[in-house]
Amino acid sequence: MYHGGRGTGKSRGRVARHGSELCARITQRTAQDTDRHHQAAPPTTPRTRGSPRSAAEKPGAARRAGRARWAGRQAARGEGEGRARARGTGRGARRAFQRKHARSTGRGGKAHPGEKEEEVGQTVEKKEEEEAGDDVASDAEDNEAEDEGGEGGEGAAKKKKKKKKKKSKKKKSTGPKPGPIGTPSKKPHSRLLGEEAFTDYYVQYGQTDPPTVPVEDLFRGREYPKGEITPHPLESNTYRETDAEKRAHDRMMSDIYSKVRHASEVHREVRSYAQSFIKPGIKLADMCQMLENKNRELVKEDGLLRGIGFPTGCSINHVAAHYTPNPGDDTVLQYDDVMKVDFGTQIDGRIIDSAWTVSFNPRYDPLLEAVKEATNAGIATAGIDVRLCDVGEAVQEVMESYEIELDGKTYPVKCIRNLNGHSIGPYQIHAGKSVPIVKGGDTTKMEEDEMYAIETFGT
Secondary structure, three states, X not given: OEEOOOOOHHHHHHHHHHHHHHXXXXXXXXXXXXXXXXHHOOOOOOOOOOOOOOHHXXXXXXXXXXXXXXXXXXXXXXXXHHHHHHXXXXXXXHHHHXXXXXXXXXXXXXXXXXXXXXXXXXXXXXXXXXXXXXXXXHHHHHHHHHHHOHHHHHHHHHHHHHHHHHHHOOOOOOOOOOOOOOOOOOOXXXXXXXXXXXXXXXXXXXXXXXXXXXXHHHOOOOOOOOOOOOOOOOHHHHHXXXXXXXXXXXXXXXXXXXXXXXXXXXHHHHHHXXXXXXXXXOEHHHHHHHHHHHHHHHHOOEOOOEEEOOOXXXXXXXXXXXXXXXXXXXOEOOOOOEEEEEEEEEEOOEEEEEEEEEEOOHHHHHHHHHHHHHHHHHHHHOOOOOEHHHHHHHHHHHHOOOEEEEOOEEEEOOEOOOOOEEEEEOOEOOOOOEEOOOOOOOOOEOOOOOEEXXXXXXX
16 A cells, blocks of 8 residues: 555546556566566476576576566556556665656555556546547548538538428427407396396407307416406505505415416306306206306316316206206206206316306296395405404395295295305315304404405395
8 A cells, every 4th residue: 555645636547557558568568578577588408406597597586587577477467557566666666656646646545556546547538538439430421421522512501491490390289379459248147147248248358159268278377367456445444455464465365366266267258158158058967067067177276286176056946056967867957947057167176156047037026136236245354353243244234135026916026044155175065164144153364365255145
């Protein structure tokens, strides 16, 4: 083992390579000297007692010859060059080699000079061979292009350009594309849906009619419509609209708001499309199937990531809620029916739960108006720090202020007190809190960042 000092990192590879060449030259010279010695030596003859000794018979000759033979074997094997050099050279050569080895390794730790030198030299030689191989390959390609010459060389260059152009081309999407911006003009068959209700509502965003472009693709690079925004109901919450900290909080929630608005726009477009075919004579089972298929198409259904929020409900006449036709149900919608259509969409678990009433006979208009105004009153009352019972009281007050006349008899409109609104959580349609539609009851307050479905049921 040899011990050396530290050296600079820049010269390590160069010193190791020169050291390897020095070892090889010393070993080669030793072997050559040995061969010349054997060739020049005359054949040995038996020596008589008292005769003078030849050079080969002098003390130490056998040892020197053995060392030379050992050095030749090591050189042939390509191993132990450092040890061969150390044995075949003098003390000065060994010290010079130790200094060079210390500079090549860059550390003063103990290491065998032959082994370390050999490893570094092989690494440098490999890198040089690889670089030389790359140069040869590139030269060969250039020579091939030059051999083609003239028109052939130009043709090869054109082929290369064509290949590059093919790589840069992107695959064109085969799905439906947004069309030109249009003006909604088609009205629904049902009554009292509002002057702004159009079955082709979505053409104003470039959607096809009927809608076929997923809402995500329709609004790519644009923000989703925000819908209606109502002010906070309590005076103690007015600061939420002006406080910088609260506005910063809203900006942090923009990702969730975007998902909710995405799902809401899907719901609006599916709802508008459904109002174009919901009319007397349609089977309820067919109606639900058409609506849900369009819902899946526009939301770009993808397992639990996005899809329908829950099965479509079509509660008709005496059924107040949560009715869905089963396979084999042949119920057909009639002109004199009153039906609630309830369906949902979800994006990343953010569920939109919304419903509307379908009616064709104007005799039921007072009932539809009562429920619609009561729903708007509940939405205006709801907000952060508002008690749930206060929302129910506001709904009941508006709902029961209406009355309806049927067959010459007047009936007061009443709230169905055992049906309520509810809170909504991620992937959870009923998240634990119920919003009553009559006064009294739960005094729990609504909290920040919660979502609610304000639902009203009148009869």
